Amino acid sequence: MARKKNASAETTRLRIREAALRLFARHGYAAVSMRQIASDVGVQAGTLYLYTPDKQTLLFDLMHAHMLDLLDALAALPDAPDPRAALEQFTRFHIRFHRARSDAVFIAYMELRNLEPENFERIEDLRRRYEAHLAGLLTQGQTAGAFTLPDPKLAAFALIAMLTGVNTWYREGGRLSLARVEDIYWDMVRKAVGA
Amino acid sequence: MARKKNASAETTRLRIREAALRLFARHGYAAVSMRQIASDVGVQAGTLYLYTPDKQTLLFDLMHAHMLDLLDALAALPDAPDPRAALEQFTRFHIRFHRARSDAVFIAYMELRNLEPENFERIEDLRRRYEAHLAGLLTQGQTAGAFTLPDPKLAAFALIAMLTGVNTWYREGGRLSLARVEDIYWDMVRKAVGA
DNA sequence: GTCTATAGCGAGATAGAC
DNA sequence: GTCTATCTCGCTATAGAC
Numbered sequence: 001m002a003r004k005k006n007a008s009a010e011t012t013r014l015r016i017r018e019a020a021l022r023l024f025a026r027h028g029y030a031a032v033s034m035r036q037i038a039s040d041v042g043v044q045a046g047t048l049y050l051y052t053p054d055k056q057t058l059l060f061d062l063m064h065a066h067m068l069d070l071l072d073a074l075a076a077l078p079d080a081p082d083p084r085a086a087l088e089q090f091t092r093f094h095i096r097f098h099r100a101r102s103d104a105v106f107i108a109y110m111e112l113r114n115l116e117p118e119n120f121e122r123i124e125d126l127r128r129r130y131e132a133h134l135a136g137l138l139t140q141g142q143t144a145g146a147f148t149l150p151d152p153k154l155a156a157f158a159l160i161a162m163l164t165g166v167n168t169w170y171r172e173g174g175r176l177s178l179a180r181v182e183d184i185y186w187d188m189v190r191k192a193v194g195a
Numbered sequence: 196m197a198r199k200k201n202a203s204a205e206t207t208r209l210r211i212r213e214a215a216l217r218l219f220a221r222h223g224y225a226a227v228s229m230r231q232i233a234s235d236v237g238v239q240a241g242t243l244y245l246y247t248p249d250k251q252t253l254l255f256d257l258m259h260a261h262m263l264d265l266l267d268a269l270a271a272l273p274d275a276p277d278p279r280a281a282l283e284q285f286t287r288f289h290i291r292f293h294r295a296r297s298d299a300v301f302i303a304y305m306e307l308r309n310l311e312p313e314n315f316e317r318i319e320d321l322r323r324r325y326e327a328h329l330a331g332l333l334t335q336g337q338t339a340g341a342f343t344l345p346d347p348k349l350a351a352f353a354l355i356a357m358l359t360g361v362n363t364w365y366r367e368g369g370r371l372s373l374a375r376v377e378d379i380y381w382d383m384v385r386k387a388v389g390a
Numbered sequence: 391g392t393c394t395a396t397a398g399c400g401a402g403a404t405a406g407a408c
Numbered sequence: 409g410t411c412t413a414t415c416t417c418g419c420t421a422t423a424g425a426c
Contacts, residue, residue: 009391028308030225033419047392049421110305113223150379154371157364158357158383165356176349184345188353192387204409228401242410244403 013051015041021062025103029059029114059111060119066104067126073097074133083141084195090134091189092182094163099178102167109164131156138193148194159189208246210236215253220298224254224309254306255314261299262321268292269328278336279390285329286384287377289358294373297362304359326351333388343389354384 019040023032034055038045052058077093080086098105108127112120135156141147149155163185170181214235218227229250233240247253272288275281293300303322307315330351336342344350358380365376 012391026308028223028225030223031309034421035419043391044393045420046394046422050391055420113221114226150382151371154376154379155383157360158380161360161363162353162357165352168356169352176346181349184349185353187345188350188387191389192383194386207409229403230401238409239411240402241404241412245409250402 012041012043012047016048016051016058017062020058021103021107024059024062024111025106029055029107029111056114056116056119059107060115060123062104063108063111063115063123064126066101066108067123067130069101069104070097071126071129074130083137083144083146084190086137087141087147087189087193087195088186090137091159091163091186094160095166095182095185096178098164098167099170105164105167131160134160141193141195146195149192155193159192162188204245207236207238207242211243211246211253212257216257216298216302219254219257219306220301224250224302224306251309251311251314254302255310255318257299258303258306258310258314258318259321261296261303262318262325264296264299265292266321266324269325278332278339278341279385281332282336282342282384282388282390283381285332286354286358286381289355290361290377290380291373293359293362294365300359300362326355329355336388336390341390344387350388354387357383 016037019037020032023036023040034048035045038048041048048058052061074093077089080089108123112123115123135153138147138149138152138155142149142152166181166185170178176184211232214232215227218232218235229243230240233243236243243253247256269288272284275284303318307318310318330348333342333344333347333350337344337347361376361380365373371379
């Protein structure tokens with residue numbers, strides 16, 4: 001049946017993306033061969049080319065999907081009553097979202113240099129939108145007198161770097177729960193912007 | 196003359212390291228071939244093997260030298276009169292030192308996964324010493340009542356991530372001088388730790 | 391939709407001439 | 409100290425059988 005065949009093909013497609021995501025994150029795009037990905041999925045290398053025109057497009061699709069997920073999830077956040085609540089919501093959202101997708105986050109940052117120029121620009125454009133959202137939120141808060149910060153744009157860069165950094169050290173089952181980590185980082189974020 | 200030959204060899208050695216550093220930072224260790232490095236230096240590929248036993252050792256040596264430089268420079272900082280002054284000194288030092296060596300910084304972080312386990316452990320050990328220095332400084336400040344922070348270890352991770360992040364966006368000749376960037380980041384650091 | 395087989399290429403590393 | 413030449417391997421991508 002057509003439905004069965006499509007379902008099976010979609011499963012293979014998904015498994016290829018999962019394997020590529022994990023392997024690229026662990027060893028790096030350039031260090032991973034199409035053969036390794038195929039072996040991980042349990043198909044032959046040639047089979048991958050039914051699902052992607054080439055290795056570069058596979059990488060780009062993974063990064064692009066991740067950035068769209070991020071912006072969609074950001075847009076889906078409920079409205080906050082005031083700038084301080086909005087910043088707290090952003091802080092906790094950023095930590096949770098990035099923690100849950102550490103492989104994709106790692107790739108979206110580390111493999112930028114392996115993208116062809118046109119693909120690079122498309123990903124960078126999406127990243128700038130995310131940064132601009134936070135910068136706008138900080139600017140609003142400052143205008144409203146809720147925050148005191150020397151430079152909203154730099155503060156946005158600084159806070160995003162700080163929050164994303166959780167991924168480099170946080171391990172499930174460690175000293176602190178993720179909820180506790182959120183609390184601690186929110187405390188530092190709040191103080192840093194003078195809220 | 197022996198002196199002339201040695202001097203020439205040392206020059207070649209240096210140029211190989213510089214080329215490798217730049218190329219690894221720009222394209223990634225796995226994506227750069229020994230032939231590319233040789234071509235950049237202006238020698239043949241085989242010549243590189245007079246200076247390094249293999250590509251992996253070349254990478255490790257670059258990362259190791261960078262980490263030793265960092266710890267040496269940290270140790271060479273003058274004593275500060277109090278915890279707040281020590282933290283300000285650290286903040287400005289970190290930004291300046293990392294900014295001046297962006298290629299080495301990038302490699303020391305991004306290429307960890309391309310190190311063989313034993314080499315990885317040696318680099319990680321050096322990195323932990325650097326983090327421990329800041330964590331110790333924060334703990335002292337808190338004990339002395341100069342800082343208010345929920346968790347010195349997490350604060351150290353958070354601040355280092357935030358400060359290193361300057362390298363991802365700062366460009367010479369941009370809107371802000373590096374001195375001004377230091378001021379702005381120090382303002383955020385100071386507030387974040389409640390100093 | 392997946393397989394086997396392979397074309398075509400470039401990699402890391404080494405040998406030996408100069 | 410650097411070169412040319414080469415060994416051996418694994419890569420991306422494609423062709424065609426089933």
